[in-house]
Amino acid sequence: MAAAILPPVPDTDTAHDRPLRVRFAPSPTGSLHVGGARTALFNWLAARHAGGTFILRLEDTDRERSTPESEAEILRVLQWMGLDWDEGPYRQSERDGIYRECIEKLKAAGAVYAAWETPEELDAMRAEARANKQAPVVRGRRDHSPEEIAAFEAEGRTPVWRFAVPLPGETVIDDVIRGTVTFDHAQIEDFVVARSDGSPTYNLAAAVDDMLMDITEVIRGEDHLSNTPKQMLVIRALGGEPPRYAHVPLILGTDRKRLSKRHGAASVEELEADGFLPQPVRNALVLLGWAYDDKTTTFTMGELIEKFDVSRVSKSPAVFDMKKLEVMSGRYLRSMDEAEFADALVAWLADTGYFDGKAADAPDLARRTAPLVQRKMSRLGEYDRLAGWLYRPLDIEPEALAVLEEDVKTSIQCIGGGLGRIEVLEEFTVDAIKDALSDQLHIQGVTARTFLEPQRIAVTGQTVSTGIYESLALLGRDESVARYRATLGRLAEQWTGGE
Numbered sequence: 001m002a003a004a005i006l007p008p009v010p011d012t013d014t015a016h017d018r019p020l021r022v023r024f025a026p027s028p029t030g031s032l033h034v035g036g037a038r039t040a041l042f043n044w045l046a047a048r049h050a051g052g053t054f055i056l057r058l059e060d061t062d063r064e065r066s067t068p069e070s071e072a073e074i075l076r077v078l079q080w081m082g083l084d085w086d087e088g089p090y091r092q093s094e095r096d097g098i099y100r101e102c103i104e105k106l107k108a109a110g111a112v113y114a115a116w117e118t119p120e121e122l123d124a125m126r127a128e129a130r131a132n133k134q135a136p137v138v139r140g141r142r143d144h145s146p147e148e149i150a151a152f153e154a155e156g157r158t159p160v161w162r163f164a165v166p167l168p169g170e171t172v173i174d175d176v177i178r179g180t181v182t183f184d185h186a187q188i189e190d191f192v193v194a195r196s197d198g199s200p201t202y203n204l205a206a207a208v209d210d211m212l213m214d215i216t217e218v219i220r221g222e223d224h225l226s227n228t229p230k231q232m233l234v235i236r237a238l239g240g241e242p243p244r245y246a247h248v249p250l251i252l253g254t255d256r257k258r259l260s261k262r263h264g265a266a267s268v269e270e271l272e273a274d275g276f277l278p279q280p281v282r283n284a285l286v287l288l289g290w291a292y293d294d295k296t297t298t299f300t301m302g303e304l305i306e307k308f309d310v311s312r313v314s315k316s317p318a319v320f321d322m323k324k325l326e327v328m329s330g331r332y333l334r335s336m337d338e339a340e341f342a343d344a345l346v347a348w349l350a351d352t353g354y355f356d357g358k359a360a361d362a363p364d365l366a367r368r369t370a371p372l373v374q375r376k377m378s379r380l381g382e383y384d385r386l387a388g389w390l391y392r393p394l395d396i397e398p399e400a401l402a403v404l405e406e407d408v409k410t411s412i413q414c415i416g417g418g419l420g421r422i423e424v425l426e427e428f429t430v431d432a433i434k435d436a437l438s439d440q441l442h443i444q445g446v447t448a449r450t451f452l453e454p455q456r457i458a459v460t461g462q463t464v465s466t467g468i469y470e471s472l473a474l475l476g477r478d479e480s481v482a483r484y485r486a487t488l489g490r491l492a493e494q495w496t497g498g499e
Contacts, residue, residue, distance in 0.1 A: 020052030021216045024078075024085075025206070027059045028071035031267035034259060034320060035221055035251045037081065038285045042248060043219050044083045045286070045308035055213060056088035061205060063093070077268050081278050082301060090213070092205050099200035102208050102238060103161060103193060111237040112193055114159035115140030116152045137189035138162075161194040163233060171229035176217070176246035177313050183229040191230050203227055207234035215243045219310055222247040246310050249289050249317045259320050271325075275348060275381030280329040288318035297328065330378035342370035348380045358391050365390060369474065372466040389460045390474060394483045396461040396490070404457055404491060410446070412491050414454040417444055419484040428477045434469040458487040 024040040026032065032040075047054035056078070060066035075089065092099075106112045117125070117140055126136035140162050144152075152159075169185040193204040200208075210218060210231065218228075225247045232242040251259045259266055271281055283298055291314075292299075292307045299307070333341060346366050349355060355362045369387045376386055389395075396404075404411040421436040422428075441451045456468045459480055465471055472480045 018214065018216045020047060020050040021055065021214055022047050022052065022219055023055040023057050023210070023213065023215050025057040025059050025209075025220075026074055027062060027065075028067060028074055029062060029065040030070055031269045032074050032077045033267055034271075034285065034288075037077070037268045037281075038251065038288050039220055039248065040078060040083055041081065041282060041285050042290070042308075042310060042313070045304055046217065046219060046310050047086070048305045049308050052216075053086045054084075055090070055215070056085040057090045057209060057213070058088075058092065059202070059206065060091055060093045061200070061202070066093070073269065077272070080272060081268065081282060087213075090209070092209065095205070095209070096199070098212070099205050099208055100194075100198060103198070103200065103204065106163070106193065106234075106237055107161070109237060110164070112161045112163050113140065113142045113190075114149075115162045115190070115192075116144060116149070116157055116159050117141070118157070135187050137187065139190055158196040160192045160196050162190040163193050163230070163237075165190050165233065171232055173225075173228055173232070173245055176244055176311055177249075178222070178225075178247055178315055181225065188229060193234065203230045204234060207231035208238070210243055211235045211238060211240035217244045217246060217310075219246045219248065222249055246313070248310075248313050249315060251288055251320050252317045254319060254321050256317075256319070273352070273381070275379035275383070276325065276329050277332065277344060277380070280325065280332040283328055283332075284320075284325045288320060289313045289316075298331070326378040333377055333379075334375055336374070338371050338374065341374050342367045345370050345373075345380055345383065349383065354384070362391060365474070369466060372470045372474075376466075385464060387466055389462060389465060390471075394459070394461050394486055396457065396487065397463075400457045400461060400463050403463060404454060404487075405494070408491055408494055410450065411454045412488060414444065414446065414451045415458045415484060415488055415491070418451075418455045418458070419481065419488070422472060422484075423477070423481045425477070428473060428480075430469050430473045433472050437469070459483045 022043040024043045026036050026040075044054050046052070056075075058066075058071055058074075060071070071089075078085070103112070117138075122138055125138055129136045142164070165185050165188050167185055171183045171185065171188075173181040173183070175181050191203055192201050194200060206227070207230075209215075228245055228247075235242045253259050268281065272278075279301075282301070282304070286299070286304060286308070287297060290308070290310075290312055292312070336344070346363050349366055350363065355366075359365075366383075366387075369390065373383060373386045377383065417440045418437055421440045422433060425432050425436055437452070437455065441448060444451060452468055453463070456465055456471070457463065459468075459471055459475060460466075466474070475483070
C-alpha cells in the first residue's frame with residue numbers, strides 16, 4: 001500500500017476499470033458466523049475467478065469485545081475452509097493515526113462539524129421528529145457562538161464530529177445484486193465520524209480503508225446497505241472513488257427467521273465440531289443465495305472458481321437447512337476413497353480429543369472401522385453413535401433392551417443360537433461369522449431381522465452400529481463370547497422358564 005494517506009485519483013479512474021480487489025472484514029469479537037463465512041467465500045471466489053486480490057482486514061476497533069483469541073480463531077477457520085488471503089491481515093487498531101489524519105482533512109474541507117449535543121438533547125431531537133411524523137435523524141447545530149462553546153467546555157463537554165450530509169441531495173448505489181438503490185439525504189442523519197476522544201467510528205474507518213486499500217468491489221451482507229451511502233459520502237469528501245457494492249441477502253433458518261443456534265448451528269466452528277468437512281460446508285455456503293444453474297449442487301473448488309459470478313447472487317433471503325447440509329455431506333463422505341476417508345476420520349477424532357483416555361490402539365481401531373461406517377455417516381460426528389461401543393464395556397441402551405424384552409424367549413433363543421455357532425468357529429473372520437450365523441438363521445426358521453437384531457444388541461448394546469458380522473470380527477472371539485453370555489445372563493433373570 002502506498003505511503004500517502006490520500007492517493008491521487010485519476011479523472012478516468014473508476015472501480016470498473018481497475019483489477020479486482022476485494023476484502024473480508026470481520027470483527028474479532030466471537031465465532032465466525034455462517035453468514036460471515038459465506039461473505040468470505042464469495043469474496044475469495046470473486047477474487048480467484050477474476051485473478052484479483054483477496055484482502056483480509058480485521059475491524060477490531062471495539063477494544064472491549066475484540067480479543068486475540070477471536071482473531072486467531074477467525075484466521076484458523078478461514079484456513080480450514082481453504083480460503084487464503086493475498087494481503088493482510090490488516091488491523092484497524094493499528095491504523096489509528098491514518099484515520100485521525102483523514103478526520104483532520106475532513107475538518108479542513110468543511111465536510112464535518114463539531115457537535116456538542118448531550119445524549120439527552122439527541123433523544124429529545126428524535127422524539128420531536130417522531131411526534132411530527134418525520135424521520136428521527138439528527139442534525140447538530142453548527143452555529144454555536146464562541147461564548148456557547150466556552151460554556152460547553154467549562155461544563156466538561158467534548159464534541160463529537162459529525163459528517164455534514166449535503167441537503168438537499170441523494171446518493172445512488174448501483175448495486176451489483178440489488179440494482180439501483182437511492183438514498184434521500186433527508187433520511188440520513190449527520191452521522192458521527194469521530195468520537196469525543198478523537199477515535200474513528202466504523203463508517204469512517206471502513207470508508208478510509210476501502211479507499212486506501214484500493215478496494216474495487218465490496219461484497220457484504222445486506223444489513224450493511226444503510227451504511228453504504230455514508231461511506232460513499234466520506235470517500236468522495238476525501239477525494240476518492242467509491243468501489244462497486246454487492247449486498248448479498250441475509251441467511252435465514254428453515255422457519256424463515258434469522259439464523260441462530262436454535263437452527264442447529266450458527267457458526268463454522270460448530271459445524272466443524274459436529275464433524276462436517278470443509279468441502280461440503282463450502283458447497284452448502286456457496287449455494288446460500290448463489291446458483292450456477294437449476295440442477296448443479298456439488299462443485300469442486302476449481303469448478304467454483306471457474307463458475308462463480310457475484311452477479312448471479314439472488315436478492316431473496318437464503319435459507320440454511322441443516323438437513324440439506326447433512327445430505328450433501330453424506331454424499332461427499334461416500335465419494336471419498338477409503339484411505340482418504342480413514343485419514344479424515346482419524347484426524348478429526350484426534351483433534352476433538354476422542355482418543356483421550358482410551359487404549360493406545362484406539363486410532364488403529366478407528367482406522368479399521370472406517371470402511372464399516374463410511375456409507376452410514378452424514379458427518380464425522382456420527383462415528384461414536386455407530387462405533388463408540390467398541391471402546392466401552394457392554395452397556396445395553398434402554399431402547400435396545402426394550403427390543404429384546406418384547407419377546408424374551410425368542411431373544412434368548414436367537415442369541416443362544418448365535419453364541420453356539422460363533423464360539424466354536426476355527427477362524428474368527430467376517431466371512432466365517434457370516435456363514436455360521438446365516439446357517440443358524442435358517443435352522444431357527446425366523447426372519448433375518450428377528451434373528452440378527454438380538455445378535456447386534458447382544459454385542460453392541462444398541463440398535464444402530466457397524467454391521468453385525470464386522471462388529472463381531474472387530475471385537476474378537478473372546479470379547480464377543482463374553483458379551484453374548486452377559487446379555488443372556490441379563491435376559492435369563494427376567495425369564496422364569498414357564499410359558
